[in-house]
Amino acid sequence: MKRFLSLLLVLLVCLLPLSVFAEEAGTVSEDYDPMWELAEPYGFKFGGAFSYDDMRNQVFMDFLARHFNSLTCCNETKAYSLLDEWASKSAKDGMPCMSYSRADAMISWAQKNNIRIRGHVLVWDAYMTQWFFHEDYDMSKPIADKETMRARLACYIERVINHFEKKFPGVIYCWDVVNEAIGDNGGEYSVTDLRRLRTKRNGDKNCFLEYVGDDYVEYAFLCARNAVDNLGADIKLFYNDYNLFFSAKRKAACALVKSIQSYAKDEDGNPRSLIDGIGMQGYMGGYGEQKGCLEPSIITDVKESIETYAALGMDVQLTEMAVRNFDKTKVAEHDAFYSRLFSDVFMKANTAESSPLTAICIWGLVDVPAAMKGNYVYNLNSPYGCLLTTRYKIKTCFDAVYHTLKGDAPSAPSDL
Numbered sequence: 001m002k003r004f005l006s007l008l009l010v011l012l013v014c015l016l017p018l019s020v021f022a023e024e025a026g027t028v029s030e031d032y033d034p035m036w037e038l039a040e041p042y043g044f045k046f047g048g049a050f051s052y053d054d055m056r057n058q059v060f061m062d063f064l065a066r067h068f069n070s071l072t073c074c075n076e077t078k079a080y081s082l083l084d085e086w087a088s089k090s091a092k093d094g095m096p097c098m099s100y101s102r103a104d105a106m107i108s109w110a111q112k113n114n115i116r117i118r119g120h121v122l123v124w125d126a127y128m129t130q131w132f133f134h135e136d137y138d139m140s141k142p143i144a145d146k147e148t149m150r151a152r153l154a155c156y157i158e159r160v161i162n163h164f165e166k167k168f169p170g171v172i173y174c175w176d177v178v179n180e181a182i183g184d185n186g187g188e189y190s191v192t193d194l195r196r197l198r199t200k201r202n203g204d205k206n207c208f209l210e211y212v213g214d215d216y217v218e219y220a221f222l223c224a225r226n227a228v229d230n231l232g233a234d235i236k237l238f239y240n241d242y243n244l245f246f247s248a249k250r251k252a253a254c255a256l257v258k259s260i261q262s263y264a265k266d267e268d269g270n271p272r273s274l275i276d277g278i279g280m281q282g283y284m285g286g287y288g289e290q291k292g293c294l295e296p297s298i299i300t301d302v303k304e305s306i307e308t309y310a311a312l313g314m315d316v317q318l319t320e321m322a323v324r325n326f327d328k329t330k331v332a333e334h335d336a337f338y339s340r341l342f343s344d345v346f347m348k349a350n351t352a353e354s355s356p357l358t359a360i361c362i363w364g365l366v367d368v369p370a371a372m373k374g375n376y377v378y379n380l381n382s383p384y385g386c387l388l389t390t391r392y393k394i395k396t397c398f399d400a401v402y403h404t405l406k407g408d409a410p411s412a413p414s415d416l
Helices: 002-025 035-042 058-067 085-089 101-112 146-167 207-211 216-231 247-261 296-311 331-349 376-381 396-406
Strands: 045-050 070-073 116-123 172-179 236-241 277-280 315-323 357-362
Touching (some): 035 331, 035 396, 070 101, 070 357, 116 216, 146 172, 146 207, 146 216, 172 216, 216 236, 216 247, 236 247, 236 315, 277 296, 296 315, 296 331, 331 357, 331 396
Parallel strands (some): 045 070, 070 116, 116 172, 172 236, 236 277, 315 357
């Protein structure tokens, strides 16, 4: 009996944290109207992001289903996730083959919940599977010639767009055709290239620039436009990058847009419109440190950038937004900054004359205070900059955005 009681006590102690956690883990988001409904009158979708593994987290998925009408798959619709090496090697036509199981599961969930998907991304040099560029997809063989690589890229883009549109008609409403092609620092791009196309990333060559050609960005947009037009689908095509609200990179992005728009002509000899929009990733504040966070100048830069890209005829989306905060004592300042970003920029961006802002997609959704300082997760979204706590409780910054969209939030101080 004594042993039984001891075991029972141990069991109760072990179960106690689980019961407490279960009680605390659920969001109280059902007390709020859906965020996407509040954003809708202002002309933009309210978006977020999720991964395949997130689908096992019912609390988080319920939160997404209630509050978002646009979602992005974090990695599962990228080329390195979709490409199937062994199937490609055995393909009779020599063209790339893909495995869609994880992405299909995610997009099927979105379809069932009446949520649209941002396709992300067709062409990105970072982490790209290198076998894609070799003869017979065999790393022991030389790099394939440029003609072969252009055929492979065109085929990949067409097949991916076709697959999702035919299987889930209308669910993917836009694609990031190319991601992060503009270099940042000296040595990463040619000084004579107004587009500042990245020649290197962390010392490695840009595989698409190297093996497909200097026009790989424009060519990818042409391939994507042909695929969309052949389907007769309503899918917008975006260029996506970080730091696009900083002046130097904004200037390069404008040059890139103009280059894409002048790349191909229609049957009458007029330029074909290959690109529809600019995706500004929207990581706001210092990378890994509080310095640079919550600065009023960021709000001004974002506003100017939306206006600049709109003047080129582009739709604009904040595609991977995270309002960073690394200091847990600055909750009030973070709330006020978030509120002002919506009230002063997003809610005023669209007018009767022009409606360039079509989506705000937040990737900073769940705090990560336990992340090791300096690691990628810590640096990217910040430990205290997200909408939910680690236990998926609504934070005050969510509440601030919510009441700002409803129009009953107190005015944020202009000097923050």
